[in-house]
Amino acid sequence: MITLEQFIADRQQELESATGAFSKILRDISLGAKLVSFYLRRASLAGFLGEIGITNVQGESVQKLDDMANRLFINLFSKNPHIAGIASEEEEHIIPTHPEGRYVILLDPLDGSSNIDVGVPVGTIFSIYRRVSSIGEPCTEADFLQGGRHQVAAGYVLYGTSTLLFYTTGRGVHGFTLEPAAGEFLLTYPQVQMPTKSSYYSFNDNQLHEWSEGLQRYVTDLHARNRSSDKPQSLRYVGSLVADFHRNLLKGGLFMYPGTVKKPEGKLRLLYEGFPMAWLTEQAGGKASDGYQTLLDVPAKKIHQRTPLFLGPATEIDRITEFLRNHVSVEAV
Numbered sequence: 301m302i303t304l305e306q307f308i309a310d311r312q313q314e315l316e317s318a319t320g321a322f323s324k325i326l327r328d329i330s331l332g333a334k335l336v337s338f339y340l341r342r343a344s345l346a347g348f349l350g351e352i353g354i355t356n357v358q359g360e361s362v363q364k365l366d367d368m369a370n371r372l373f374i375n376l377f378s379k380n381p382h383i384a385g386i387a388s389e390e391e392e393h394i395i396p397t398h399p400e401g402r403y404v405i406l407l408d409p410l411d412g413s414s415n416i417d418v419g420v421p422v423g424t425i426f427s428i429y430r431r432v433s434s435i436g437e438p439c440t441e442a443d444f445l446q447g448g449r450h451q452v453a454a455g456y457v458l459y460g461t462s463t464l465l466f467y468t469t470g471r472g473v474h475g476f477t478l479e480p481a482a483g484e485f486l487l488t489y490p491q492v493q494m495p496t497k498s499s500y501y502s503f504n505d506n507q508l509h510e511w512s513e514g515l516q517r518y519v520t521d522l523h524a525r526n527r528s529s530d531k532p533q534s535l536r537y538v539g540s541l542v543a544d545f546h547r548n549l550l551k552g553g554l555f556m557y558p559g560t561v562k563k564p565e566g567k568l569r570l571l572y573e574g575f576p577m578a579w580l581t582e583q584a585g586g587k588a589s590d591g592y593q594t595l596l597d598v599p600a601k602k603i604h605q606r607t608p609l610f611l612g613p614a615t616e617i618d619r620i621t622e623f624l625r626n627h628v629s630v631e632a633v
């Protein structure tokens with residue numbers, strides 16, 4: 301059995317981090333994950349459910365557990381001398397911490413807020429960069445806006461039937477399961493590969509009539525292919541990006557959250573939802589796009605920037621891109 305700590309220690313020389321900085325950051329993430337997992341399991345008994353009565357920078361109502369997870373991770377990261385600054389979905393501005401730190405971290409502390417009160421899996425998403433501003437000075441927004449290709453580590457924690465931590469540093473995706481008795485994450489999914497065949501599709505089509513014509517045609521095509529297939533793809537969508545993505549990563553499937561005609565930028569956030577999931581997808585052999593360009597190449601301009609998001613096996617993502625470009629059925633091509 302290989303623990304997360306052992307796994308990272310064995311690979312430390314691959315990660316540039318002779319200082320052990322990276323393993324210390326990952327250790328904080330795993331400690332935070334264990335604590336959030338503990339709170340979530342007791343949430344309905346301990347009165348941690350419901351809203352705290354304020355709206356965050358995204359205009360969304362903050363849940364008690366959103367707030368707890370946010371404070372917990374910020375607390376942990378601000379005590380880590382290797383971290384120069386933090387950006388969080390729940391915080392309007394970046395939080396500069398240690399001027400001597402070499403890394404900055406972005407996170408969605410508890411993703412899938414609408415599912416917290418109903419016991420459906422939720423997650424934490426993180427993305428780490430090596431800072432570009434001068435060491436010894438406070439970090440700046442530019443450190444966080446380097447673009448997805450500059451991530452040095454990214455991953456998520458899924459609080460589901462078990463608590464899972466999946467991450468990449470650019471050498472494949474590796475997954476760990478929390479063994480609650482030992483309090484350790486153990487390696488259970490080394491070198492994850494997303495199946496090339498799509499068995500599932502995950503999207504909320506409540507605004508389908510507001511999607512572009514090309515995308516509406518893609519959905520028609522998807523259903524038509526399903527009708528004529530011996531093994532049709534099944535719909536699976538719970539509305540927690542981490543849970544929906546995780547299923548598709550292991551079983552093969554498409555996740556999409558497009559923009560609409562009125563809101564072309566979509567709902568999900570580029571820096572701490574799109575980029576980390578896109579990198580994980582690519583590292584597992586899949587493709588990630590905003591519908592027109594490779595997601596990791598989308599320029600990052602604002603901390604809370606939104607993006608349409610398409611993640612999945614290459615064939616399906618290419619098909620979507622084709623429909624969006626041409627507005628014609630590729631069936632006929």
Ligand code: AHM
Binds near residue numbers: 360567
């Ligand atoms: P959140 O960060 O406020 O929880 O919102 C993000 C979530 C994602 O996890 C999920 O993919 C999406 O919102 C679901 O949105 P919808 O309810 O519109 O389908």
Ligand code: MG
Binds near residue numbers: 408410411412573
């Ligand atoms: Mg989120």
